[in-house]
Amino acid sequence: xxxxxxxxxxxxxxxxxxxxxxxxxxxxxxxxxxxxxxxxxxxxxxxxxxxxxxxxxxxxxxxxxxxxxxxxxxxxxxxxxxxxxxxxxxxxxxxxxxxxxxxxxxxxxxxxxxxxxxxxxxxxxxxxxxxxxxxxxxxxxxxxxxxxxxxxxxxxxxxxxxxxxxxxxxxxxxxxxxxxxxxxxxxxxxxxxxxxxxxxxxxxxxxxxxxxxxxxxxxxxxxxxxxxxxxxxxxxxxxxxxxxxxxxxxxxxxxxxxxxxxxxxxxxxxxxxxxxxxxxxx
Numbered sequence: 001x002x003x004x005x006x007x008x009x010x011x012x013x014x015x016x017x018x019x020x021x022x023x024x025x026x027x028x029x030x031x032x033x034x035x036x037x038x039x040x041x042x043x044x045x046x047x048x049x050x051x052x053x054x055x056x057x058x059x060x061x062x063x064x065x066x067x068x069x070x071x072x073x074x075x076x077x078x079x080x081x082x083x084x085x086x087x088x089x090x091x092x093x094x095x096x097x098x099x100x101x102x103x104x105x106x107x108x109x110x111x112x113x114x115x116x117x118x119x120x121x122x123x124x125x126x127x128x129x130x131x132x133x134x135x136x137x138x139x140x141x142x143x144x145x146x147x148x149x150x151x152x153x154x155x156x157x158x159x160x161x162x163x164x165x166x167x168x169x170x171x172x173x174x175x176x177x178x179x180x181x182x183x184x185x186x187x188x189x190x191x192x193x194x195x196x197x198x199x200x201x202x203x204x205x206x207x208x209x210x211x212x213x214x215x216x217x218x219x220x221x222x223x224x225x226x227x228x229x230x231x232x233x234x235x236x237x238x239x240x241x242x243x244x245x246x247x248x249x250x251x252x253x254x255x256x257x258x259x260x261x262x263x264x265x266x267x268x269x270x271x272x273x274x275x276x277x278x279x280x281x282x
Contacts, residue, residue, distance in 0.1 A: 003171040003219045004269065006227070009181045012174065012268055013048070016166060019266040020052035023164055024139065031138035035129050035159075036060040036080060036087065038072030039198060042143040043079050043189045044175055045166045047182045049141055050083050060087035061132060063125045065096060067203055075193045082188045092124045099124070118203060122158030130161060139163035142263055147172040147215055149262070150222050151248065152255020153208070160262055168265040171222065172198070172215040212251070213244060221248060227269055 002009060024030065032049050036042050049058045062076045073089070080087040099120055133140045142162030144154050149168050154160040167175055179189050198208040198215075212218060221240065224230045232245050 001173040001216060001219075002177045003173045003223050004227070007268065009177050012170070013178060013181060015268045016048050016178075016266060017052045020049060020141075020164075020166060023264075023266070024053060027139065027163075029137070029139050031057045031059065031136060032141050033059045033061065033129060033132050033136070033138040034141040034143060035125055036062050036076040037143075038062075038068075038075035038079075038193060040175055040179055040189070040193055041145055041167060042076075043193050044179050044182065045141055045143045046079060046083060046085065047188055048166060050085060055084040058083070058085045059132070059136070059138060060085055061129060062087065062089045063092050063128060064089065065091070065121050066093050067121075067206070071192060071196075075190045078190045079188070079193065082190075090128055092121065092128070095124050096121055113203070119155045119158060122155035124158075126155075126158040126161040133163070141166050142168065144168055145172050145175050146170055147212070147219055147222065149259075150226075151212055151218070151251040152258055153212055153251075154258065156258055156261055160258065162263045165263050165265045168262070169268045171219040173219045213247060217244070218248060221245070 004012060007015075020032075024032070030053065032053055034042060034045055034049065036046060046058065046060060060076070060080045062073055064073050077087070077089075100117070129140050132138065140162045142160065142165040144160060144165060145167050146169055148154050149165075167178075170178065176194065179194055182188055183194075199206050208215070221235065221244070224235060225232065232249050236242055236245055
């Protein structure tokens with residue numbers, strides 16, 4: 001479902017492709033690198049980058065962990081081959097376990113699983129991607145979307161790293177619509193990437209819906225606040241569910257500090273992020 005209804009999908013695609021090309025020209029850079037997870041976000045960013053920069057200038061790195069599914073790795077490989085870009089597979093499990101072993105004296109009795117272990121995986125991936133970026137003079141493209149960014153569903157110095165955020169002004173629904181448009185003439189993004197439930201794959205069986213409201217419910221609310229200029233208090237008065245608004249408000253409030261530490265966003269709208277003051281219900 002297209003959330004940014006003030007634009008057509010063709011306009012959104014053109015804005016993003018032109019924006020990538022202009023950004024690289026302004027930086028005097030030609031090459032891009034990004035992590036390919038097998039998910040919809042990295043697939044769309046990779047396709048846009050190829051359209052803007054040429055397949056010879058885009059490099060993909062797959063960074064599977066203990067919790068990555070085989071079908072996600074295969075989806076990432078299929079995408080890279082469909083796009084004709086070079087890629088590598090760099091497993092992070094051994095690095096992760098070495099980190100955890102080294103941290104045992106620091107964590108002491110705190111051995112229970114938490115977001116710490118999830119964030120560590122994201123930061124290992126960010127370190128590897130930035131190492132490639134430095135070594136080969138390639139800008140790292142961030143693949144976070146606006147739904148995630150607004151609600152803090154991302155790891156600082158991990159999957160929020162990058163030289164630019166390509167789709168951070170697109171809600172998840174917009175990303176799917178863009179994927180359908182990219183596949184309009186031929187299958188570039190694997191069908192399984194577009195049909196499976198979104199997951200960060202940082203723990204067994206993880207789904208985005210474990211941490212966030214369903215995107216098709218949350219995205220329109222975020223749009224009303226961002227592009228519509230409404231407050232959560234106004235949405236409550238209009239009849240939106242208070243429990244749902246409380247949950248989204250809490251997510252935004254707890255993670256608002258991240259907004260001040262993110263890379264430049266490739267904007268298509270005039271309201272790239274949700275700020276906390278709009279989310280107060282009282």
